[in-house]
Amino acid sequence: MSFGFVLGYSSPAIPDLRSISDPRLRLDADQASWFGSIVTVGAALGGLLGGWMVERIGRKLSLMFCSLPFVFGFTVIIAAQNVWMLYIGRALTGLASGVTSLVVPLYISEMAHERVRGTLGSCVQLMVVLGILGVYAAGLVVHWRWLAICCSIPPTLLMVFMCFMPETPRFLLSQGKRREAEEALRFLRGPDAPVEWECARIEDACEEQGSSFQMSDLKDPGVYKPLVVGVLLMVFQQLTGINAIMFYAETICEQAHLPGDVGSVLVGLVQVVFTAVAAVIMDRAGRKVLLVISGVAMAISTTSFGVYFYLMSQQPRTPTAALDVMATVAPALDLRWLALCSLAVFITGFALGWGPIPWLVMSEIFPVKVRGFASAVCVLTNWSMAFVVTKTFHDMMDHLTSAGTFWLFASICSVNVIFTIVFLPETKGKTLEQIEAIFRGTSGP
Missing domain, CATH: 1.10.286 (GTP Cyclohydrolase I; Chain A, domain 1)
Structure with missing residues (x-):
């Protein structure tokens, strides 16, 4: 939930900070972009730090310590007197998010029974989207400083409650x-x-x-095969276009006559509902089936997004007669609902599969001795790709057009489906030792 609060905080906070009267804190368009995206830089570094911490001090203490940069980061934001303090606060909370995104799935996978490991592992993403929804809803009524105070509560509780939890066996x-x-x-x-x-x-x-990981272990198929699978899962997750869709979500909702902030809450609510559905059925349906369904849904929705933007680009901008006005208004109304339906299908599909499952599979497929290193590589890959996609998105829109960009995302979602079917083993109901045996090509215990 702390992780979700960090991801969602910029959405309600940026409008406040762009209209604030204090010139030292007021954000322009470029500063607002960095305020939103610098979290991914901190999280990429946090993935590396988390990989080192889980091997040196264990999973439990890593979780307890990662609450510190969460609290410090939000404290810096609360006390901010200039834009750089806002950046530092966001970077610190991003660092904590990177550690959390590695350690929490790892902790859950190592302590959960195989019959419920999928459900519990999916609860990671469920609590993330619940945190995003919570901060969106709170942002409707709370000022950005008070919102930062609210965001510092879950990590404080994390440190307290983890005192009573065991280290993983x-x-x-x-x-x-x-x-x-x-x-x-x-x-x-x-x-x-x-x-x-x-x-x-x-x-x-x-x-x-x-006993310990050596670089020579990368020659072992039981190490390099799951590492390649884990890295590709993280690359494909970010290349689905999730950040692009979320970038457009508020605009799409406004075009459908929904206030932008209310639209963000509705998007968050859809994510929570269908991530919860995924958690409930994860250990029944299996990981591969949900990833395939998710990839197909996202491929269809991004294709229809491309159609929406293409048709919008073909509409005349300056009609010269009343008949022309009537001819362009009616299709525009229909196109708004095409975009809204595409948004709903995409968010639903992502929440069912490609949102929670890459993190779940990452926590399942690595042998114990390389789990910290391999998980750190996967988290670094995920957050680095998130930063690259976010920062290059406008360039892609300029060079490929809006329609071409979303059709590119659709083709990548199709590749995701093929990758899942051909290369990803099913981990449902298997012990972690049996999963390791699959990659080694031996029979499990």
Whole structure:
């Protein structure tokens, strides 16, 4: 939720900061762009930091410490006296978001039973979009400084509540702490669960892999295959056009006679509802099926977006007769609803699959000894691609036109579907050790 608050904060805050009376804090168009996008730079660095932290101090302490830059970042924003303080605050919260986006899926995958790992893993994205929706809704009534105060509450609670949570059994066993691992499993599974058997199974996998990661391990198919899959999932997630669609969401809603801020809340609500649906059915439908459905839905919606922009570009701008006015107004009304329906289909499709599942799969497919390094590479890739797509989007629109840009996104969504069918193994209902065996080409335990 803290992560979602950071992502959503710029949407309601930027209009306030662009109209503020204080010239030291007032943002122009370029400054507003950096205020929104500098989070991705901090998050990319946070992915690297998180990969180092989870291996050195563990999953639990990494989660507790990442709440500090969240709180410090929002504190700097609250106390901001100039634009640079706003940038620093956003960069710090972005850094914390990068750590969080790595550690939370990892923590959940290592402590969850395989029968519910998909559902719990999908709750990561569910809470992110719930945080985005919460900050959009709060932004309707709360000033940007008070909104930053509200955003600092969830990370504060994170540090408090994590004091009562155990470290993950897999990390404890990788450190040779068998007794602590059994205690953690009893806390997670219940006092009557066969924790000794589960500990033994995890220990065997850890011993087979060795104790620590070396660069030579990248020659191992059990390492480089899931790493390639994880990186491509993150690349494809950002190339679906999600940032472009969200960029246009407010304008599209306004054209459909919905106030822009209310439209943002409705978009957030759709994301929450269908991400929750994905969480409920994840361990029944499976990852591959949902990714395919999601990719097809997004390919259709981005294609129709391209049609919308193409038809809009063909309409005459300066009609000279009353009949011309009537001829252009009627199609325009229809085109507004084409755009709105396309937006709804895209957000629904993304929330069902390509939103939550890349993060879930990232947390499932890596062997224990390379989990920190490989996850850091994936998070760095995701946030770097987010920054590149966001910053080059206007150039793409200039060179390819709006229609061409969205048709490019549609073709990439089609490639996503092919990639999912051909290269992604199904991880539903499998233990983490069985998933590792699939990439190694051996039979799982």
